[in-house]
């Protein structure tokens with residue numbers, strides 16, 4: 001259990017430049033449900049999520065992550081975070097109530113890696129199709145890959161040391177794993193969680209303010225294989241076919257949305273408690289850490305960000 005009042009990664013807003021094609025991909029191939037629209041945005045959720053939305057697609061000329069948001073336990077936590085993060089030195093804005101469909105007030109933080117991270121509590125409750133009374137394990141009518149939920153994002157930036165300091169020391173996230181240079185002197189990547197999963201956010205040294213990928217959770221290795229079938233059937237560009245990560249031990253497949261935002265569906269991993277000790281990987285073992293079987297990065301993995 002965490003004591004920082006930050007529940008989980010609750011949403012991500014992605015910029016997409018081929019809007020109708022992207023909406024079709026996120027609904028019919030990835031298999032999310034549309035829950036709202038406004039002039040330039042579509043709001044979506046995975047079938048097993050209770051809140052109004054976890055993904056917002058924004059019409060844009062470019063790809064990338066507009067922001068990601070963490071849900072907190074109540075609105076008082078927002079005041080506490082505003083003070084703590086302000087003292088740390090980040091610029092903070094208030095996002096007013098109803099700026100987006102289904103959402104209340106939020107605080108928006110400009111973190112050292114160059115990303116916008118929001119914290120919020122109020123969001124409309126929608127529920128899940130299986131309900132809360134004697135539920136079946138999954139609903140009828142699922143489309144495409146149909147993940148259970150949004151899981152995590154991997155971001156890139158230059159100042160990853162201060163970004164890690166913010167999440168770990170100020171916000172109380174657990175650092176589950178990290179990659180360092182062989183001499184142990186420099187941080188190359190860090191995996192951070194506020195839940196019991198291996199990571200809610202990970203940050204790797206790289207281009208400032210960029211998205212490496214966003215990941216959704218599936219139930220089993222077989223679901224990852226089936227996701228790969230669905231992607232191939234729909235002629236979606238696959239970055240990495242099903243394999244296992246050394247870091248987090250997750251089972252995974254990477255692919256691209258129509259705008260070039262890398263997506264992942266993911267399962268497995270371990271449980272994280274507040275006393276979880278940080279696992280260290282050295283840079284010379286990065287290939288095995290990322291792709292445990294192939295033991296080397298493919299070219300796109302280290303060079304394509306959005």
Ligand SMILES: [Fe+2]
Pocket residue numbers: 152154213214215264266
């Ligand atoms: Fe991932």
